[in-house]
Amino acid sequence: MIDNDTELFLATAEVGEKIQAIHDYLGERNHPNGIIRFPRGYLRTCVEHRKKYPFIADHTLRSNIAYTLLLTDLFRWLLNRTDITGQAKEMIIKKEISSIGSIVESVTKCYLKGRNGGGQNYKYRSQILVDENIISEHLKEELDWVWDVRNGEHLLLLKQRDWGIYGMKECNRAIRALHKLRNSLNSHYEGGGF
DSSP states (O other), X not given: OOOSHHHHHHHHHHHXXXXXXXXXXXXXXXXGGGOOOOOTTSSOOHHHHHHTOTTOOOHHHHHHHHHHHHHHHHHHHHXXXXXXXXXXXXXXXXXXXXXXXXXXXXXXXXXXXXXXTXXXXXXXXXXXXXXXXXXXXXXXHHHHHHHHHHGGGOGGGOSSOSOSOOOHHHHHHHHHHHHHHHHHHHHHHHTTOO
């Protein structure tokens, strides 16, 4: 049991040394005794994630959103509990933002399904949400930014190197945009929207 910050520092130093020793011993090979137990309780449950999207009637989509959010929980753990740096850290952040972009794309398409423009492209759908006073213009700009980053998954379309672009500021920006979209759609849905 850790009772204070000094004990926390000592524990993390010891764990870091042990993980390094495991890696030094194993190198590139795998061994069943070299599996480190992932801490329980950090990853939220799929049930918890699904409950946040009651406006999504499609159970399969709601579940797939929950699975993707589990992945973002894993990214969050790596970013918050390890000292990973450099390009590897940037790529984790890019993958988190891209995952959020995929969720936003699916949520907006599902929410507007069967409505005028609901099947159109992503930025057209985000404009419909503004036009119908479901989200603000500022939130639309944030969601469109998330979508642009998500489109960076298409490496052949990139005009610059994926270097020096993604930091925690951008990661948190994407998370805030998703939460604001979810809250806006929940409010609209609970208020008698679609």
